[in-house]
Amino acid sequence: VGARVAGASAAAKKGALAFIMRSVGTDTDRIGHTGMMRYEEGIAKIPAVALSNPDADLLENMLRREQPVTFSLNTSASGPTGDTVTIANVIGEVTGAETPDELITLGAHIDSWDVGTGAIDDGIGIGIVLAAGHYIATMEQRPARTIRVILFAAEEIGLVGVRDYVAQHKADMSQHMLGAEWDFGNGRIYEVEPGVGPQALASVRDFANYLAPMGVGLASTNTAKGQSDMSLLGEAGQPAFNFAPDGLDYFDYHHTENDTLDKVDQDALKLNTTIYTLFAWYAANSGVDYRQ
Amino acid sequence: VGARVAGASAAAKKGALAFIMRSVGTDTDRIGHTGMMRYEEGIAKIPAVALSNPDADLLENMLRREQPVTFSLNTSASGPTGDTVTIANVIGEVTGAETPDELITLGAHIDSWDVGTGAIDDGIGIGIVLAAGHYIATMEQRPARTIRVILFAAEEIGLVGVRDYVAQHKADMSQHMLGAEWDFGNGRIYEVEPGVGPQALASVRDFANYLAPMGVGLASTNTAKGQSDMSLLGEAGQPAFNFAPDGLDYFDYHHTENDTLDKVDQDALKLNTTIYTLFAWYAANSGVDYRQ
The missing domain is CATH 3.50.30.30 (Glucose Oxidase; domain 1)
Structure with a gap:
């Protein structure tokens, strides 16, 4: 790439x-x-x-064959070139019951590359973070912190949506307690890497114990900034978890005409949705300051 | 289809x-x-x-969803419509040492559908019949009958090349003792079906004994006419063997952009080439009148 x-x-x-x-x-x-x-x-x-x-x-x-080869290239590009269009990040929340100003963020991007249908990049991500928010919203107990689901616009052409989000949220960035994005296809999560303060690592190990039975390991490093869009929130100071899924077939579908709904591994999708739901619920109720 | x-x-x-x-x-x-x-x-x-x-x-x-669906279709066709082009069947022989007028024919078609490269349909077939002819031509002993390899032109648009062949060979069709075509992709041969006279069936069973160790069964029927182009030689009176390969993935590659060289199963290709070479050698030396 x-x-x-x-x-x-x-x-x-x-x-x-x-x-x-x-x-x-x-x-x-x-x-x-x-x-x-x-x-x-x-x-x-x-x-x-x-x-x-x-x-x-x-x-x-x-x-x-070491003989002359003639290569004839006909290529064209279409689409708006000089025009601009207005697009929007789509944001929803499950408001926290105890400390609603403290945010746990779940991110994915709502746009897709043009050739496929975007089922994998990033329809899966949108599905995972919406489902995580949905499951938590339907629980009897509300989370202590607010869970904010952010569907970023215009990721594909250069993280445009998240740049606007970061610009608008400079003042309250310190309220962004922890975040995770989904933007890497179809595979089962095999590892979680934190990017948190040293005192928060005990809580990370506790959380990882919930994931271990699902085959998810804890990375030995602590340098996660957030993936894709959310990497810019990480640079702006938001602690993050990076969930790493098996990506062996990612580039077989990513940004090709073959990014269609039939390629989705439904078992992996269920597992990954479970993990993101657990993540949001755990982080929202942990009381941990992930910056410390 | x-x-x-x-x-x-x-x-x-x-x-x-x-x-x-x-x-x-x-x-x-x-x-x-x-x-x-x-x-x-x-x-x-x-x-x-x-x-x-x-x-x-x-x-x-x-x-x-039972809601109105708008389907917009943009389609175009290109290529010569009114023009005609001249094409040719390509024919080669290993001349028989004893009864050169008696022919064992191996067929495949040399044209392909336009979207792919024709590696499977019918590059494989061309490779098999050329290799069979080559192996027999390089043997010290010549076959008794002539082995004729026919690369048929313009199969795709309606068996055009073989129609011309049949028209030109009406007079000597009775010299066409037995034939087989390859035009069904990539898989291993699992069965051979004869289309011969009743007295020739003993010879067919003998030949089948050579194939049994390679996992090739003998069909219980005796109605083969020849496949693809060669079906028209069968209708014109030429006895035939139909070799049936595993075709489970045939239509995944056949007449699509995915008909490319990487799809060829080289192990299957070697086995199938061996079988066609055996077939030609056995039939050329059997002395059997496959019409009887």
């Missing part, structure tokens, strides 16, 4: 007419992986495309 | 504006299955398209 973002500029510096990369992912469907890329300023903006793995194999085989 | 061929005309009779079918195949790639279809004479020629399985799922879910 680093090559996808920076490859065209690197190729242009060497005088290339276009940049062609092998698709990210291990699949052998004839579908290219897409996603955001950037042009460096002052460098020629050359076309940049991805070849599916079977097509990259074909091209490599042609080049291996 | 029957629905693919006849569906548009059936829909047009009921007043449909277009015909949309769920892709043939079990895959969940977002790639539609394509292939030949026919318009009945005197019926409106409406557009006909295939939806990939994930897209068909999406559409079914939308229809299940």
Whole structure:
């Protein structure tokens, strides 16, 4: 993905007419992986495309013959280029019964890349955080702290929604006690990494005991900032948990036409939703200052 | 595939504006299955398209809500429509040492559908019959009968090449002693069915004994005409063997963009090539009149 973002500029510096990369992912469907890329300023903006793995194999085989290869590239881009559209983060809360100003945040992004339907990136995330909020809202006992579910807008084009959220919440960032995002596909969570103050680690170990029977380990590091959108909240000072799911097939579906509803692993989705619900409930009632 | 061929005309009779079918195949790639279809004479020629399985799922879910669904169809066809091109069957022989006028034929088709690269349909077949001819040609002992490898042209648009072959070989069709085609993908052969005279069945059972250790059974029926192109030689009187391979994934690759070289099962290809080579060698040296 680093090559996808920076490859065209690197190729242009060497005088290339276009940049062609092998698709990210291990699949052998004839579908290219897409996603955001950037042009460096002052460098020629050359076309940049991805070849599916079977097509990259074909091209490599042609080049291996050490005979001249003619590559004809027809590419087009569509969509609004100069226009701007107004979009919005969607935020909901289960208001805390005891310390409603203290926030536990659950994040996911509501936009998707254009080629697929966004079932995995990030429909799953939206489903997990909405379900976690729903399950807690339907419980008889209310959480002590407020649980805030944030559906971030315009993540795909550069974390735009969360930048606005952070700008608007500078004054109350210290009320953001702990957060977690879901934006990495389909797999079962196998590990949780905290990013909290040293005194809070005892509470993290206690929480991890609830997850151990589900096959979730506790990372030995304590450097999590939050994933995706929520990484910017982490930079702004919000403690975070990063839940790491099995991502072996992530790039087979991510930003391809194959990101469709049938790819969702429903068993993993149930497990991951359970973990996020537990996380929100535990953190909202722990009384722990995760900054300390 | 029957629905693919006849569906548009059936829909047009009921007043449909277009015909949309769920892709043939079990895959969940977002790639539609394509292939030949026919318009009945005197019926409106409406557009006909295939939806990939994930897209068909999406559409079914939308229809299940029992609310109005708007379906916008943009489709185009390209390629020569009024022009004709000249193409050729490609034929090679290992000339028989004793009865060179007696022919054992191996067939496959050299054209492919346009969306994929034709690795499976019918690159595999071309590879199998060429390799069988090659192995026999490199043997010290020549076969008694001639082994003729026929790479048929223009199978996809309606068995055009073999029609010409049959028309040109009416006079010597009785010299076509036995034939077999390969045009069904990737799987291991699990059964051979003969289509021969009753006296030749003893020889068939003897040949089947060579295949049994490779997991190939002998069909209880004796009605094979030859597959694909070669079915027309069967109708013209040529005895045939039909080798049946596992076809569970055939329609996942057949006539889709996913018909690429990486899909080839190399172990199956070796086994199937061995069987076709054995077949040609056995039939060329059996002395059996497969018509009797």
